[in-house]
Amino acid sequence: MVDYVVRRAMGLVPTLLLVAVMSFVIMHLAPGDPAARMLGVRATESRVRAVRAGMGLDQPLPQQFLSWLAGAVRGDFGRSYVLDRSVAQAMFERLPVTIMIALIGLVIALILGIPIGVVAAIRRGSLVDQFLSVVAIIGVSVPSFWLALVLIFVFAMQLGVLPSGRYVAFSADVVQALRHLVLPGLAMGVTSAALIARMSRSCMLDVLGQDYVRTARSKGMNESRVVYRHALRNALIPVVTVTGITFGELLGGAVVLEEVFTLPGVGRLLIGAVNSRDYPVIQGVILAIALTYLVVNLVIDIFYVYLDPRIKYG
């Protein structure tokens, strides 16, 4: 097991390197110049050239990448052209917000999705099953940003019971922090809940059709015990895998929702950096998201062992 974890951890390095190279290349392929963007449209060509040189952007691209890489391996991801702080500091300030939103979205997705999927499977073919399946399809189809706007309209503008946006740190006010996270969490979680519901239903149906379940029923075991003690745990094993993927998707989906809810997360940082061609920030954020995604999936894979004794990593 330890060997497996070490091997997987070391496997992150080439993956992250590939991500870094691809993001660097794509970033520089896009037209636009950070110096021109910073100085404004009236800047003279000579002034733009001088600022570009100060940013090191007059160097050949491979040299720029290697300079960045040399710093990155030491934990120095460079300095934002725009934000007057290091990339690490900018991300440190914002990553907790994005992770919090994604986690709350995930919790909501699991709390809603698993019970819906299980009930639909138990009541297979019934009106309840059909209704829940339609709800799940709608949930999958609805864009999260549209749902966000609807939630804001209803709960903030019409009812006035929840705030329309912004972030309050838990350290400042726990109650307000939670109130400010409800709508973003719902917008983020509902779509994922639908996916998890459909996955849970499929897995549950598969497990309920297994021989051991049939045996348990024929022995006269109570149906609740059959479902919740024997079938559910096995049905959830694939759902755990999906959870890891879902968390990564939620991190990506946060980009749009952070704009809608005015949340100072990594997503907004990335959007702003792309608009202003803040290359160090773009590079750092993409790498951070990739690393988070990879680590979460590694943790899920390790957790899998404890869920399914048949799984052994050598």
Place this chain on the structure above:
Amino acid sequence: MTPKDVPEVVDPADPKEGGELTVAMTASPPMLDSNIGWAHQTAIVTTHVMEELLTYDEDYAIIPQLAEDYYANDAYTEWTFELRRDVLFHNGQEMTSRDVKASFQRTMGVSPRASDFANIEEIRLEGDHQLTLVFSEPEPVLPALVAYPYVGVPIYPADVLTEVEEGEHISIDNYIGTGPFEIDEWIPDDYLRLVRFEDYSPDTRWDGPTGLGGKRIAYVDEVLMVPVPESGSRVAGIVAGEYHWVQDLPKIEYYDLKGDPNLETVLQKAQWAPVVYFDTNEPPMNDVRMRRAIQAALNHDHIMLAAAELEEFYRLCSSFFFQEQVWHCDIGEQLGLYDQRDPERALELAEEAGYDGEELVFLATGDYEWMYRMSIVMAEQLREAGFNVDLQVYEWSTMIAMREETWHLNTSGDSIPFDGTYMNYWHTEQDWLGHSSPRIDDILEQGMQHADFETRYDVYCELSKALYEEVPFIKLGDLHELHAHRDYMHGFTPFWTPRFWNVWIEE
């Protein structure tokens, strides 16, 4: 303006001190360093925290701010500034001539407008409260160059500027001015907090605020500026009461917001002048007849309505200087060259220029919805007039980068030109879009040679005539902005930038 848009009459006895004003802005300032940054959001912060020797009043005329008085010698080679006394910086130091000198030196070193002060030979200190700028050549228009409200000459403490290393920007640690507010905290993309400067020295030469100067008083304890880029979120926030004031709301929401008894809508006139630039070096646009053809084809009313969405939010105006300004000159209309709506004349001119249906690359951006909408309408008008237009829409940075490729037309927006010297970017030496015109160069140079307003006014009217006849760009009209605030926020009146001094909240 409808009655609901008329700014409230302010009774000086009414203001109430205290409270935190939370305002939603369209974006976070990209930087605080107003010596370098052109961004409007940077200017919004600067006007609250920093002050300059001179500034602009409500009619966009120059008035003194930190200067008690200013005058030139007969040859305009020396400009003397007498400074107001007992004006304190946010760090408690008193402003002296040494600080002003250091601030000018920084401007001359790093500002994109450094060339405006290139002729300064010496900055002579004459005591703690007087200094003289000595020029190698006459500089009759210096007040206009000094009063620039963005990328201007904000006055910092000299001791603070010595700590800023070459190539570094001014940051929150050294963003020290004399303004009614001082900066407390800035988390980019999250919020910027201004707090009242308790030892602020209001300019008592005026009875109240005027433009960016006058007697400014910070009634609120704090101004929390929150960037809310999503316009729908700004609407939601002001309706839900989470913000006291919001900037730039979708104009299509105007009637709903007007009908909300808890809100006051504010119509900010002439925030932008939508324009279309030409690449005057690229055939066929290098032929003035072709540019005059485009000029003739356009229906400005339709284009401006597309940009503004509602009639209340635009006006047709041929002057490059807005109606609210002392520089206003509608020569374009007088010449019959504005809003011609004459596609037949357009085609005649195009044929004279030898236009044979070549594709015209029209660059536009989707980042600003009003620019995008007006570009769509303009492209269609030109196609109907017989031009072969290829409209290419990009995000802002890409659009700017595409100017290095082949292009013929490009929509954009100009902000308010505070002074005739603002038009200097059309001089060949400024290399703006590669345009060069000896006639325009000559007029711009004349504009730098006179101090009296009347003469300068005539010169810049002549410039407007030249710009309409040579058509390096077309001004489409005046575009207004919609802001809104809660009904318990008082004292706010619209200007070039939002002003949160002399504003108070009483819930």
